[in-house]
Amino acid sequence: MDAWSAERQIKEKDMRQVEEYYDVIVVGAGHAGCEAALAAARLGCETIMFTVSMDSVALMPCNPNIGGSSKGHLVREIDALGGEMGKNIDKTYIQSKMLNKSKGPAVHSLRAQADKDAYSRAMRFTLQNTDHLTLRQAEVTQILVEEGEIQGVVTHSGAVYHGKTVVLATGTYLKSRCLYGDVVDYTGPNGLQAANDLSRSLEENGIELYRFKTGTPARIDRRSVDFTVMEEQFGDEKIVPFSFTHKEEEIKREQISCWLTYTNEETHKIIRENLDRSPLYSGMIEGTGPRYCPSIEDKVVRFADKSRHQLFIEPEGEFTNEMYVGGMSSSLPEDVQYAMYRTVKGLENVKIIRNAYAIEYDCINPNQLKLSLEFKKISGLFSGGQFNGSSGYEEAAGQGLIAGINAARKCQGKDPVILDRSQAYIGVLIDDLVTKENHEPYRMMTSRAEYRLLLRQDNADMRLTDIGYAVGLIDKDRYDKFCKKRIQIEEEIQRVKKINIGAGKAVQNLLVEKGSTPLKSASTLAELIKRPELNYECLAPLDPERQPLDEDVIEQVNINLKYEGYISRQMKQVDQFKKMENKLIPEEICYEEVHNLRKEAIQKLNDVRPHSIGQASRISGVSPSDISVLLVYMEQFRHRK
Numbered sequence: 051m052d053a054w055s056a057e058r059q060i061k062e063k064d065m066r067q068v069e070e071y072y073d074v075i076v077v078g079a080g081h082a083g084c085e086a087a088l089a090a091a092r093l094g095c096e097t098i099m100f101t102v103s104m105d106s107v108a109l110m111p112c113n114p115n116i117g118g119s120s121k122g123h124l125v126r127e128i129d130a131l132g133g134e135m136g137k138n139i140d141k142t143y144i145q146s147k148m149l150n151k152s153k154g155p156a157v158h159s160l161r162a163q164a165d166k167d168a169y170s171r172a173m174r175f176t177l178q179n180t181d182h183l184t185l186r187q188a189e190v191t192q193i194l195v196e197e198g199e200i201q202g203v204v205t206h207s208g209a210v211y212h213g214k215t216v217v218l219a220t221g222t223y224l225k226s227r228c229l230y231g232d233v234v235d236y237t238g239p240n241g242l243q244a245a246n247d248l249s250r251s252l253e254e255n256g257i258e259l260y261r262f263k264t265g266t267p268a269r270i271d272r273r274s275v276d277f278t279v280m281e282e283q284f285g286d287e288k289i290v291p292f293s294f295t296h297k298e299e300e301i302k303r304e305q306i307s308c309w310l311t312y313t314n315e316e317t318h319k320i321i322r323e324n325l326d327r328s329p330l331y332s333g334m335i336e337g338t339g340p341r342y343c344p345s346i347e348d349k350v351v352r353f354a355d356k357s358r359h360q361l362f363i364e365p366e367g368e369f370t371n372e373m374y375v376g377g378m379s380s381s382l383p384e385d386v387q388y389a390m391y392r393t394v395k396g397l398e399n400v401k402i403i404r405n406a407y408a409i410e411y412d413c414i415n416p417n418q419l420k421l422s423l424e425f426k427k428i429s430g431l432f433s434g435g436q437f438n439g440s441s442g443y444e445e446a447a448g449q450g451l452i453a454g455i456n457a458a459r460k461c462q463g464k465d466p467v468i469l470d471r472s473q474a475y476i477g478v479l480i481d482d483l484v485t486k487e488n489h490e491p492y493r494m495m496t497s498r499a500e501y502r503l504l505l506r507q508d509n510a511d512m513r514l515t516d517i518g519y520a521v522g523l524i525d526k527d528r529y530d531k532f533c534k535k536r537i538q539i540e541e542e543i544q545r546v547k548k549i550n551i552g553a554g555k556a557v558q559n560l561l562v563e564k565g566s567t568p569l570k571s572a573s574t575l576a577e578l579i580k581r582p583e584l585n586y587e588c589l590a591p592l593d594p595e596r597q598p599l600d601e602d603v604i605e606q607v608n609i610n611l612k613y614e615g616y617i618s619r620q621m622k623q624v625d626q627f628k629k630m631e632n633k634l635i636p637e638e639i640c641y642e643e644v645h646n647l648r649k650e651a652i653q654k655l656n657d658v659r660p661h662s663i664g665q666a667s668r669i670s671g672v673s674p675s676d677i678s679v680l681l682v683y684m685e686q687f688r689h690r691k
Contacts, residue, residue, distance in 0.1 A: 067208060067209065067210065068207070068208075068209035068210070069209070069210045069211075069212070070098070070209075070210075070211050070212070071096075071211075071212045071213075072095075072096050072097060072098045072184075072211060072212070072213045072214075073090070073095035073096045073097065073213065073214050073215065073458070073461045074086075074087075074090040074091075074095045074096070074097040074098075074213060074214070074215050074216075074217065074454070074457045074458060074461060075097075075098055075099075075100070075202060075203055075211055075213035075215070075216045075217070076090070076097065076098070076099040076100065076216075076217045076219060076454070077100050077190045077203065077216065077217065077218050077219060077220060077248075078099075078100070078101065078218070078219035078220045078221055078223070078435070078437070079099055079100070079101035079106060079107045079108070079177075079185070079219075080106070080108065080109060080219060080221040080435060080436070080443075080446060081108060081135065081435065081443045081444075081446040081447040081450065082219035082221070082434040082435025082436070082437070082446040082447060082449055082450030082453070083099055083101070083217070083219035083221075083434075083435070083450060084099075084107065084108050084134065084173055084177060084447070084450065085128065085133050085134060085135065085434075085447045085448075085450035085451040085454060086099075086217045086219055086432075086434055086450040086451065086453050086454030086457065087099040087177065087183055087217075087454060088133070088134050088176070088177065088180060088183070088454070089132070089133065089450075089451055089454030089455045089458065089523060090182075090183075090217075090454045090455075090457055090458040091180050091181065091182040091183035092132070092180065092182075092522070092523055093455070093458040093459075093462075093521070093522050093523070094182060094458075094462075094522075095182060095457075095458045095461050095462075096182050097182055097183050097184070098183075098184040098185075098186055098211060098213075099177070099183065099184070099185055099186065100186050100187075100188055100189075100190050100203075100205070101185070101186075101187055102187070102188075102189050102223060102238065102242060102243045102244075102245055103187060103242050103243060104174070104185070104187050105170075105242065106238070106239075106240075106242050107170055107173060107174045107177065107185070108138070108169060108170045108173035108174065109166075109170055109239065109240065109242075110164060110166040110169060110170070110443065111222075111239030111240045111266060112239075112264070112266045112379075113266075113364075113374060113376060114163060114164050114165075114166040114169075114364065114365075114366050114367070114374055115161060115162060115163045115164055115364070116135065116139040116143075116161070116162050116164055116169075116292070116443060116444065117139070117159065117160045117161040117162055117292065117444065118149065118159060118161040118444075119149055119150065119157070119159045119161075119495070119496060120159060120475060120494045120495050120496045120498075120499075121159065121161075121442060121443075121444040121445070121494060122149070122159035122160035122161055122292075122444075122507050123159060123475045123494075123496075123505065123506070123507040123510065124444040124445065124447070124448045124475050124476060124479070124494060125139070125160070125292050125444050125447070126160070126292060126294070126507045126510035126511075127448065127474050127475060127476050127510045127513075127514055128444075128447055128448055128451055128476075129292060129293045129294055129295075129510070129511075130294060130510040130511045130513065130514035130515050130518060131451060131455075131476075131514050131515075131517060131518040131521070131523060131524075132518040132521065132522075132523025132524045133447065133448075133451045133523070134173065134176060135292075135443075135444070135447045136291075136292035136293035136294075137292075137293045137295065137296070138169060138172050138173050138176070139162050139164055139169065139292050140291050140292050140293050140296050140301045141168075141172050141301075142164055142165050142168040142169040142172050143162035143163060143164055143165075143301075144163050144164065144165050144305060144306040144365065144367070144368055145162065145163035145284075145285040145305045145306055145307070145308060146160070146161075146162045146163075146285050146286055146289050146290070146305065147160075147161050147162075147285055147286050148160055148161075148286055148290055149161050154503075154613075155506050155508060155609050155613070156496065156502045156503045156505075156506055157496050157502070158506070158507060158508065159496075159507055160290055160292060160507060162292065163285075163306070163308065163364055163365070164367075165366075165367035165368050165369075166366050166367055167366075167367050167369070167370070168367060168368070188205040188206065188207065188209070189205060189206040189243070189245055189247070189248075190203045190204070190205055190206075190245070190248055191204055191205060191206050191245075191247035191248055191251065192204040192247070192248070192251040193216060193218075193248075193251050193252065193255060193431065194210075194212075195255050195428055195431075198427060198428060198429055199428070199429045199430055200213065200214075200215065200216045200428055200429065200430035200431040201213070202216070203216060206247070213430075214430060214460070214461045215430045215431070215432060215457040215458075215460050215461055216430065216431050216432065216457075217432045217433070217434060217450075217453045217454060217457050218431070218432070218433045218434070218437055219433070219434045219435045219437060219446075219450055219453070220245060220248065220435075220436075220437045221238075221239075221411075221435055221436045221437060221446070222238060222239060222264065222409055222411040222436055223238040223239075223242075223243075223244055223245045223411065224244075224245050224246075224248060224249050224259075224411055224412035224413070224437070225244065225245070225246055225249050225411065225412045226238045226239075226244045226245075226409055226410065226411040226412075227244070227409070227410050227411075228241075228407045228408070228409050229329040229381055229407060229408050229409075229410070230329070230380070230381050230382065230383060230384065230387070230405050230406060230407045230408070231327055231328075231329070231381070231382060231383025231384060231385075231386070232327075232383065233383075233384070235407075238409075239266075239409060240404075249412045252414075255428065256427060256428075257414060257418065257425070257428075258414065258415040258418060259412045259413065259414060259415075260412070260413050260414065260415055260439060260489075261410060261411075261412060261413075262410070262411060262413050262439065262490070262491050263408055263409065263410045263411070264379075264408070264409055264441060264491060265345050265379035265380065265381055265406065265407065265408040265409065266379050266406060266407060266409070267374060267375040267376065267377070267378045267379045267380065267406045268375055268378070268380075268387055268391065268402045268403075268404060268405055268406040269366065269372045269373065269374060269375075269402070269403045269404040270363075270372070270373050270375060270391070270397070270400050270401065270402055270403060271371050271372070271373075271400070271401040271402075271403055272365070272371040272372070272373050273371060273401075274397075274399050274400045274401040275309075275363060275373065275396055275397060275400060276396045276397075276398065276399070277309055277363075277396065278396075279311075279395050279396045280309040280310060280311045280363065280395070280396045281309065281310040281311070282307050282308075282309055282310075283307060283308040283309060283310055283362070284305070284307055285305035285306075285307075289301060289302045294510075294511045294515075294532075294602075295528060298601075306365050306368065308362055308363065308364045308365070309362070309363040309364075309396070310360060310361070310362060310363075311361050311363060311394055311395050311396050311397070312358040312359065312360060312361060312394070312395065313346070313358050313359045313361060313378070313393075313394060314357070314358055314393060314394070314395070315357055315358075316393040317390050317393040317394060318350045318357075320386065320389050320390045320393060321346060321347055321350045321382070321386075321390055322350060322351075324382055324383070324386045325347060325351070327382060327383050327386060328345075328347050328380070328381050328382050329381045329408055345379045345380050345381065345408070346359070346377070346378045346379065346380050346390075347380060347381070347382065359377060359378075360377055361375055361376065361377045361378055361394060362374075362375075362376035362377060363375060363376070363396070364376050371403075372403050372404070375391070375406075378391070378406070379406055379408075380406040380408075381406070381407060381408035382406070384402075384405055387402065387405060387406055388400075388402065411436075413436060413437050413438065413439045414433060414437060414438060414439065415439070416433075416438045416439050416483040416484055416488065417484065417485075417487070417657055417658055419433060419438070419483070419484050420466075420484070420659075420661070421466075421468045421480060421481065421484055421661050421665070422452075422456045422466035422467075422468055423438075423449060423452055423453040423456060423480065423484075424456060424460070424466070426659060430457075430460060432453040432454075432456060432457045432460075433453060434446065434449035434450040434451075434452070434453035434454075435447075435449055435450055436491070438483055439483060439488050439491060439492055440479070440483060440491060440492040440493070440494075441491035441492065441493050442493060442494065444494070445479055445492065445493070445494050448475075448476040448479060448480075449476075449479070449480065449483075451476075452467065452469070452476065452480065455467050455521055455523070459521075467517065467521060468661075469514075469517075470627075470628075470631055470664075471499070471500060471501065471627070472500075472501050472504065472505075472624040472627055472628065473505075473513060473514070474505060474510075474513060474514060475494060475499060475505055478494075478498055478499045478505075479492070479494055481665065481668070482498060484658070485658060485660065485665055485668050485669055486668065486669070486670060487670050500623075500627075501620050501623065501624055501627075503613060503616055503617060503620050504617065504620050504621070504624065506609070508602075508605055508606070508609065509606065509609075511532060511535075512536065512539075512606070515528075515529065515532045519532075535600070535602070535603055538599060538600075538603045539603055539606045539607060539610070542599065542603065542607050543576070543607055543610055543611060546574070546575040546576045546579065546586070546593070546607070546611070547574055547575075547576040548574070549574060549575040549576075549593060550572050550573070550574060550575075551569070551572060551573050551574065551575055551578060551592055552569075552572050553568070553569040553570065553571060553572060556591075556592075557569060557592060560589075560591060560592065561578075561584075564583060564584055564588055565583050566578075566581055566583050566584055575589060575592065575593060576611050578592075579607075579608065579611045579612065580611055580612050580614070582612075585608050585612075586604055586607050586608045586611075587604060587608075627664065630662065630663050630664035630667060631662050631663075631664035631665070632662065632664075633662055633663035633664070633681070633684070634661065634662050635660055635661065635662060635663065635666065635680075635684065636684075636687065637659075639684075639687065641655045641656055643683075644679060644680060644683045645679075645683075646679045647676055647679050647680065647683075648673070648676060650671045651671060651672045651673065651676040653671075654669050654670070654671040654672055655669065655672060655680075663677060663680065663681065663684075666680060
């Protein structure tokens, strides 16, 4: 019998206090917590997930959608690794759109409007029917740490839960308060219970906390909206699933419209006149808000030259009259909210169901984390989601998945999974959080990725399914199907490169019909596919030997051929990037001993403790000359050993 089991037997004799033992403990049941708990349990670890309310499981307290620009990339990566978010939104969407279709494939991004109640309910059902996973409604008030190692957690009732690893995924609930005007509610999102005691325990264990803020718009009554003066926004006719396990025909359903309207000068006048009553501006809120998802007060002040701002009126679900006013989050008082909303075309007689509000909460300085999302100073303690200083459901879920995988692998004595910036948007996200200084909620954007032509949403499975399978979250059947798809793509690319097309009459007629320049001499089919106005599908009459292929295979053939030169160039850049990433920095290195390293660089390097030279080069305050000095020192360090 091992020490863990012996201790468990002794403890169980004392029944005066609830005491239980788990491999992985997850604190929080938002999008990060759900992915973390599912990953750990699916990897065979006995897992318990705590939530302050069962009603908050996979809650969508802000915008009721999944995906969007760059965020759609994250969801498809989560799915490729074996996570649940993509599958869940495919089950519960009410409108689906591929964004940026007029641009190149690197920025195409899927977005779906969710039925928020159905989304939460479906995720909760999945969690409750997953082996090795227990859900528990209770507030965690304390973490147990001994000699720098996590031991478990304590709940408000005094119950003790021992764990080999713990994942903190508290979202916006730590010491949270919701504000609009002079009204302050000491609650979490949607009036749910806040977690007020855990912060103290974290600080006592040396964890540095920040105070961040975000906000959400009002919810309005559909019956009070005049849609006849708004622009109807339809979903796509062709549905692209988030999950690579789904086909269009399996998930296609009737969609619900959204609506577009605009603020105006009268709206802006009311907002400007009442800025002193907004907690976001009055100083009532100490926390830092998201620059890239501003409140309507922010928009009016920062973009004073704009006469109007877009507003999207979006349904919250199929069986509710509540509608979300996208683009108009606010913390203005109730009377001002009514006044400003009613200046908007179509909302002249609007009735508010839930006021807009700002929420302020505790989160960590993510520089305290390793790239595995484990705390540097507390072994076995991991962290994911908005608690790491990010914003957004998708960013949270991606971190939660990695934290859950690595918590499980820690229990199993395995090395952590670390995705780098060339592999995934998840890798970019975590690297940015851990390496760079973030003094505001972090939002993922395509512009943050250096290799975004390689990190497309359409090829997330090509990039990450091997990793998901190696970890154990992708089953054999799914992996075999993926391998077949990969072979089909490669074989078809090589086949069309070998097919010669002559300049015959039928060929020339087809090219003219498609608005393309006729051939002067023979060409390969691949070269024709590369033309902007042509593609694999429209050239089918010139390829009679072609065998039927799935749409997703055809898509990859098209993109890989059309952007072959650009992809090849970016792959060479990645090779250079990898060289720096593979230069690992010894954990025991003492930066104070590195001669000619600037004091600022020493401080920043000590704060972050970078994993590699590549990561060190991305730290603000570390210059190229500092990196050169560090490389020389590392060479000397290795020789000394």
